Amino acid sequence: MPSLLILVPLIGIIALNLPLGKFMKRLSFLLTLFFALLQACLVLIAPAEFWRQETVDVGGLLTFNLSADPLSLVLLLAIAIVIFATLLVGSETLQDDNKQFNFTNLLIIALIGMNGIVMVQDLFSLYVFLEITAIASFILISLHKDRDALEGAFKYLILSAVATLMMLSSISLLLMTTGTSSFSGVAVALHAGQNYMVLLAVALFVGGLFIKGGLVPFHGWLPDAYSAAPSSVSVLLAGIVTKTTGIYTLIRLVMSVFGFTPQIKAVLLLVGAISILVGALAALGQKDFKRMLAYSSISQVGYIILSLGTGTPLGIAGAVFHLFNHAIFKTQLFVNAAAIEEQTGTRDMDKMGGLAARMPVTGGTSIVAFLSTAGIPPLAGFWSKLIIIIALWMSGHYAYAVIAVLASVITLAYFLSMQRRVFFGTLVETFSTIKEAKAGIVLPAVILAVITIAVGVLFPYILNTFILPVKSLLG
Numbered sequence: 001m002p003s004l005l006i007l008v009p010l011i012g013i014i015a016l017n018l019p020l021g022k023f024m025k026r027l028s029f030l031l032t033l034f035f036a037l038l039q040a041c042l043v044l045i046a047p048a049e050f051w052r053q054e055t056v057d058v059g060g061l062l063t064f065n066l067s068a069d070p071l072s073l074v075l076l077l078a079i080a081i082v083i084f085a086t087l088l089v090g091s092e093t094l095q096d097d098n099k100q101f102n103f104t105n106l107l108i109i110a111l112i113g114m115n116g117i118v119m120v121q122d123l124f125s126l127y128v129f130l131e132i133t134a135i136a137s138f139i140l141i142s143l144h145k146d147r148d149a150l151e152g153a154f155k156y157l158i159l160s161a162v163a164t165l166m167m168l169s170s171i172s173l174l175l176m177t178t179g180t181s182s183f184s185g186v187a188v189a190l191h192a193g194q195n196y197m198v199l200l201a202v203a204l205f206v207g208g209l210f211i212k213g214g215l216v217p218f219h220g221w222l223p224d225a226y227s228a229a230p231s232s233v234s235v236l237l238a239g240i241v242t243k244t245t246g247i248y249t250l251i252r253l254v255m256s257v258f259g260f261t262p263q264i265k266a267v268l269l270l271v272g273a274i275s276i277l278v279g280a281l282a283a284l285g286q287k288d289f290k291r292m293l294a295y296s297s298i299s300q301v302g303y304i305i306l307s308l309g310t311g312t313p314l315g316i317a318g319a320v321f322h323l324f325n326h327a328i329f330k331t332q333l334f335v336n337a338a339a340i341e342e343q344t345g346t347r348d349m350d351k352m353g354g355l356a357a358r359m360p361v362t363g364g365t366s367i368v369a370f371l372s373t374a375g376i377p378p379l380a381g382f383w384s385k386l387i388i389i390i391a392l393w394m395s396g397h398y399a400y401a402v403i404a405v406l407a408s409v410i411t412l413a414y415f416l417s418m419q420r421r422v423f424f425g426t427l428v429e430t431f432s433t434i435k436e437a438k439a440g441i442v443l444p445a446v447i448l449a450v451i452t453i454a455v456g457v458l459f460p461y462i463l464n465t466f467i468l469p470v471k472s473l474l475g
Contacts, residue, residue, distance in 0.1 A: 002066040003056050005042070005076070005115045009035050013108045016101075028104040032087050035111060040080035043073050053121070064125035065182075068118070070469035071255075074320055075118045075248050078327040081451070082239035083111055085331050085444035089338050090232035092440035099143060103232070106143075110136040110236065114244045123171050123181040123205075123257075130167070130212070130245055134160050137241055141229040152228030155221040159211050166208035173201035187257045202258050206250065206267070213246020215305065216275040219298050226294035227347070231338035234290060238297050239331030243323060247304055251319060260311035268309030273403050275302030280410040284417070289337050289347045292418060293330070299407060300326045300373065306404060307388040310395040318387035321467045325372065325380045325455065332369040332448035336362050339437035339445065340422065349418060354427030359436045363423040365449040370415035372452045375408045380455035383463070 012031050042050070053067035068076065087107060094100045113136060116129030138160075142153035175181055177197050178189035190198060207218075214222035222242070226234050258264060279299030286292035304326070307319035339362045340355065341347055356363030372381035385408060392401035436442060455462050 001054065002051055002068050002119050003054055005039055005119070006056075006066070006112055008038070009108050009112050009115075013105060013112075016105060016108075028101055029087065029091055032104045032107055032111075033084070035108065036080045036084040036087065039111075039115075040077060040084070043077040043080065064128075065121040066116075066119040067121060070466070071248075071252065071320060072118045074324050074466055074470070075244060076115065078324050079111065079114050079118070079240055079244065081448075082236060082327060082331050083107060085239065085335055085448060086232050086236040088440045088444045089235050089335055090230075092438045093231045093338060093342055094143075103140070103143065106136045106140050107236070110140070110241065114240065117244055117249060121183050123174065123183070123186065126249065127164075127167055127171060130249070131164065133241060133245055134164075137237065140233040140236065141225055143230050143233060148224075148228040149230070152221075152225040156225045159218070159221045163208035163211035166204045166211075170201040170205035170208070173197055173204070177201065183253075183256045187259070190257070191259065199263075202264070205253065206258070206264070209246050209250040209253070210271065211246075212242065213250065213301060213305075214242050214298055215246070215271055215301060216278045216298065219275070219279075222298060223291050223294040226297070226334075227288055227290040231334075231341055235331055235334045235338065238293065238334050240327055242297070243301070243327055247301055247323060250305070251308055251316075251323070254308065255316065265309050265311045268305050269397065269400055272302045272304070272306030272309055273400055275299065275305065276403060276407045277302075280407045280414070283414045284410065286414075287348055287350050289340060289349055289418070289422065290334070291347075292349075292414065293333050293337060296333075296373065296411070296414070297326075297330055299411065300330065302407075303385065303388055303404060306400055307391055309400075310391045310397065312391055312395050314387060315391035315395065317463075317467050317470055318384060318391050320470045321387060321463070322381075322384035324466075325384045325452075328448055328451050328455070329369045329372045329381060332365060332445055332452065333373070335441060335445045335448065336366045336369065339441045342441065343434045343437055344431055349421040352422045352428060352431070353425045354423070355431060355434075356423035357427050358431065358434050359423075361436055361442050362445065365445040366423065367419065368449040368452055370419065372456070374412040374415055376412075378456045378459075380452050380459075383456060383459045 012035065016028050051068035053065055055063060055065050090103050094103055110133055113129045113133030117126060120126050120129060138153050138157050141156060142149045171181060174186055178186050180186060211218040226238055229237060254264060276299050279295045279302060283292050283295035286295060304319045304322050307315045372379035375382045375385035389401050389404050392404060
C-alpha cells in the first residue's frame with residue numbers, strides 16, 4: 001500500500017486545520033514526527049509485497065499509479081530522516097506559535113509532494129507532485145518575510161517557473177509523439193525510433209531538472225535560497241528537496257524512460273564535472289557559512305551526475321549511494337549551521353573562532369560530516385566516492401576520474417578552512433559566554449553523525465542490501 005505514505009499525511013494535514021483551537025497547533029509537531037518515523041519504519045521493515053503497484057483515483061479527476069522499487073526506497077528513507085531533522089530544528093528556531101504551526105503544515109505538504117515524486121509511474125503525475133513540493137518550498141523560504149528571504153524565494157520561484165515551462169512543454173511533445181505519459185509507454189515509444197520532436201522533448205525535460213537540481217550553469221538561485229531561508233528550511237532544501245525534485249527525478253527518468261544514449265551520457269558527464277569544479281572553487285571563497293555549504297552542495301551533486309553519466313550498473317550504484325550519503329551529511333552540516341547561527345547570531349566565519357570550546361557537540365559532529373563530504377575513510381562519503389571513481393575509470397573516463405579525485409582535495413581544503421575559522425583556534429571574546437545549542441538541534445546532529453559513521457563501518461551490508469539492488473532496474 002504505497003499510497004499510505006501520501007494519504008495518511010494528507011488526512012493529517014486536513015485534521016490539523018479543523019477548527020479545534022489550540023489543540024491542533026500543539027498536536028502538529030507530534031503528528032509530523034509520527035509521519036517521519038512511520039515512513040522510516042515502513043522502508044526498513046515492510047515486505048516487498050507492501051510496495052507493489054497500486055492505482056489511486058482522485059475523484060475521477062486524476063488517476064496515478066504508485067509503487068516503490070529499490071531506488072524509491074533509498075529516497076523514501078532519506079526523506080524521512082531529513083524531515084525528522086528539519087522538524088526538530090524548526091521546533092527550536094521558530095519561537096512564534098503561528099509560524100511553527102504553518103511550518104509543520106508546509107513540511108507535511110512537502111513530505112506528500114516528495115513521496116509522490118518518488119513513487120509515481122507517469123510523467124504528468126510526476127509534474128503534479130514536483131509542483132506541490134515547489135510551492136511548499138517557496139512559502140517556507142519566505143517564512144520570515146524579510147528582504148533576503150523574499151529575494152531568495154523570488155529567484156527560486158522564477159527559475160522554477162522556467163523549469164516548469166520546459167517540463168510541461170516536454171510532456172506535451174511526448175504525448176503528441178507517443179500518445180502516453182506513463183514511464184513504460186514513453187520508454188517503449190522512444191526506443192522504437194527517435195525523431196527531432198522526441199529529442200527536443202528529452203532535452204527540455206532534462207534541462208528543467210538541471211534547474212531544479214541547481215546544477216551549473218543553472219545554479220544561480222541555489223546559494224541565495226539556501227542562505228536566505230530560515231535555518232530549519234535550509235536543512236530541508238539542502239538535505240532533500242533539490243535532491244528529490246532534481247537529482248532523483250533525473251536518475252529515474254534517464255534509467256526508466258530516456259535511456260543512456262551517447263548524447264545524454266555526454267551531457268551528464270560534462271555538466272557533472274563542471275558542477276563539481278565550479279561548486280568546489282566557489283566554496284573556497286565564501287565567508288558566509290551557509291553560502292559555503294550551498295556551493296559545496298552544487299559540487300557534491302556534480303559527483304552524482306558524473307557517476308550517472310557512465311551509464312554502467314556500478315556508476316548507477318555509486319550515484320544512488322552518494323545521493324543518500326549527501327542527503328545525510330549535508331543535512332548534518334546545515335543543522336550545525338543552524339546551531340551556530342542560533343547561538344552566535346551570525347553566519348560570517350571571519351567573525352568566529354574557537355567555538356568548539358563552547359559548542360563541543362556541534363564542533364565534533366561537524367568534523368564527521370566534513371570528513372565524509374571530503375571522502376575520508378571509513379566514513380560513508382568515502383565509499384560512495386570510491387565507487388564513483390572506480391566506475392569512471394572502468395568505463396574509460398579517465399579524465400573525469402582525475403577531476404573527481406582532485407575536487408575531493410579542494411573539498412578537504414575549504415572544509416579545513418571552515419573548521420579553522422569557526423571551531424579551532426582562540427575563542428573570540430564576543431562568544432566567550434555562549435553555550436551549546438538546544439537539544440532539538442544537537443539531537444539530530446548526533447543522530448546524523450551516527451548514521452554517517454554506521455553506514456561507513458557497515459558498508460558491505462549497506463551496499464548489498466540497499467544499493468546494489470538498484471542495478472536490477474537496468475534489466
